[in-house]
Amino acid sequence: MLDGVWANWFRLWIPSWRFFDEVGSAPKIFFQIRPRGEVTGDSNTIWEPLQDKPGFRAIGLFFNPSGNIYHCRSNLIERLALESQIVQSTELENSTSYLILADWVRSNLKPLAHDSEFEFRFKLTVLTISGDGQAHDTDVLASTWMTA
Amino acid sequence: MILFWTQLLAGLACLLQTLEYLALRSYWSNSGPWSAKNLSAEYGRFRALARIGFSQHVLELMIAARFAASIFLLGSFLAPQIVTSLSLAALALSTLYIAVRFRGSFNGGSDSMTFHVLLSCLVASLWPHLALTSVHYITALVVLSYFVGGIVKLRSANWRSGLALKAIFEHSQARHAGLLSLRPLSANSYLLISWLIIGWECLFPAALLNSSLLWFFLISGGVFHFANFLVFGLNRFFWIWLAAYLAVYLSATLRNGNW
Numbered sequence: 001m002l003d004g005v006w007a008n009w010f011r012l013w014i015p016s017w018r019f020f021d022e023v024g025s026a027p028k029i030f031f032q033i034r035p036r037g038e039v040t041g042d043s044n045t046i047w048e049p050l051q052d053k054p055g056f057r058a059i060g061l062f063f064n065p066s067g068n069i070y071h072c073r074s075n076l077i078e079r080l081a082l083e084s085q086i087v088q089s090t091e092l093e094n095s096t097s098y099l100i101l102a103d104w105v106r107s108n109l110k111p112l113a114h115d116s117e118f119e120f121r122f123k124l125t126v127l128t129i130s131g132d133g134q135a136h137d138t139d140v141l142a143s144t145w146m147t148a
Numbered sequence: 149m150i151l152f153w154t155q156l157l158a159g160l161a162c163l164l165q166t167l168e169y170l171a172l173r174s175y176w177s178n179s180g181p182w183s184a185k186n187l188s189a190e191y192g193r194f195r196a197l198a199r200i201g202f203s204q205h206v207l208e209l210m211i212a213a214r215f216a217a218s219i220f221l222l223g224s225f226l227a228p229q230i231v232t233s234l235s236l237a238a239l240a241l242s243t244l245y246i247a248v249r250f251r252g253s254f255n256g257g258s259d260s261m262t263f264h265v266l267l268s269c270l271v272a273s274l275w276p277h278l279a280l281t282s283v284h285y286i287t288a289l290v291v292l293s294y295f296v297g298g299i300v301k302l303r304s305a306n307w308r309s310g311l312a313l314k315a316i317f318e319h320s321q322a323r324h325a326g327l328l329s330l331r332p333l334s335a336n337s338y339l340l341i342s343w344l345i346i347g348w349e350c351l352f353p354a355a356l357l358n359s360s361l362l363w364f365f366l367i368s369g370g371v372f373h374f375a376n377f378l379v380f381g382l383n384r385f386f387w388i389w390l391a392a393y394l395a396v397y398l399s400a401t402l403r404n405g406n407w
Contacts (some may be wrong), residue, residue, distance in 0.1 A: 004190070005190050005191055005192075007252065008247075008248050008251050008252040009248050011247065011252035011253055011260075012243070012244055012247045012248075012252070012253060012259055012260050012263050013263075014260070015257070015260050015261070015264060015289055015292070015293065026315065026319045026320050054381070056378075056381070060377070060381055060383055061374075061377055061383050061386065062164055062383070063164060063167060063168060063171075063383075064168065064381055064383045064384075065168040065169075065171040065172045067381030067382075067383070068168055068172075068254070068255055068381075068383075068384065069172050069175055070381070071255060071256070071380075071381065071382070072250060072254055072255065075253075075256065076251075079251075094189060095189065095190065096186055096187060096189045096190040096251070099186040099189055100181045100182060100186050100187075101181070103180070103181035103183070103186065104181040107174075107180070107181065127315065127319050135315065135318070135319055
């Protein structure tokens with residue numbers, strides 16, 4: 001993991017020239033919530049997509065904080081989806097990408113809490129395109145239940 | 149100062165970025181997702197050091213310095229040269245710090261272009277005999293940003309068939325919600341747009357050949373980045389590429405004499 005850390009220090013020095021160069025994995029975040037302490041089976045709750053995409057605002061040409069942090073979060077989940085392919089799950093749960101995403105999902109679910117205590121978990125899916133051009137979402141990572 | 153207008157626009161781009169960082173405080177504060185606690189987790193035995201270096205207070209200090217430096221740069225026509233140089237150095241350093249803190253970059257290629265434009269302006273400001281080299285360096289970055297991107301797309305079967313663009317428009321998380329939540333286009337439309345993008349990017353170096361081509365590529369490039377803002381919300385690319393375009397214009401006119 002440390003190799004990746006030191007790469008963070010040099011990434012800016014090397015210009016990036018490969019915008020949208022390939023079909024991305026287009027990871028998506030889904031979540032489940034349940035009252036704290038309640039134990040449910042894996043199949044009892046439906047996975048819902050996390051609605052964290054900001055809307056368009058014309059002023060965004062000058063001032064677009066929500067759009068840019070969303071862009072940053074999109075890069076984060078692409079990185080986490082990649083890391084999930086090469087790192088063991090126990091190590092992954094302590095990784096920076098995982099911790100940031102867990103807090104991101106937690107902060108997005110806060111408005112759903114309505115003062116009640118609940119637990120949540122999230123999963124990541126990536127886009128796979130079959131030979132006939134059809135797109136499918138494939139699960140790559142499911143978190144454990146966490147307190148909100 | 150040959151890069152005056154470029155550094156003025158870079159100052160504006162940095163000011164807008166700084167205001168955005170300020171508005172995002174809840175995301176990078178001690179209780180936010182990008183907290184020093186989370187970010188330091190990957191630094192192993194340097195964790196304690198990283199926690200101090202990435203703390204909320206250090207970032208607050210960086211943002212304050214960045215805000216002041218942007219204002220100084222925007223008023224550089226009134227300020228002594230040393231203030232301009234210090235402002236450019238502060239902006240370049242804070243851009244680097246923020247990129248490292250956000251694990252490589254906050255906003256992808258726009259961070260990198262911002263950093264290189266600021267560095268080039270700093271070099272031109274400190275060593276005036278290298279000013280022309282700085283102009284040509286920014287020009288090379290802009291030309292290569294499109295040309296390399298175009299060649300990579302040309303070599304990709306998914307781009308040549310229009311499939312990559314279809315995936316980006318219909319499935320990419322980067323796509324903006326709202327104004328341009330485009331309806332799916334036909335396969336032929338994706339194919340046509342893909343080849344227009346590939347052709348435009350690969351032919352961008354021709355902008356340096358004569359003034360008509362230069363104006364065509366700079367104006368269409370501006371439209372391209374504005375469209376990227378509409379579809380993906382990428383406002384930072386628009387401003388910093390605009391700053392870099394001024395250097396491209398300068399480089400092309402200087403190389404080709406009086407067009």
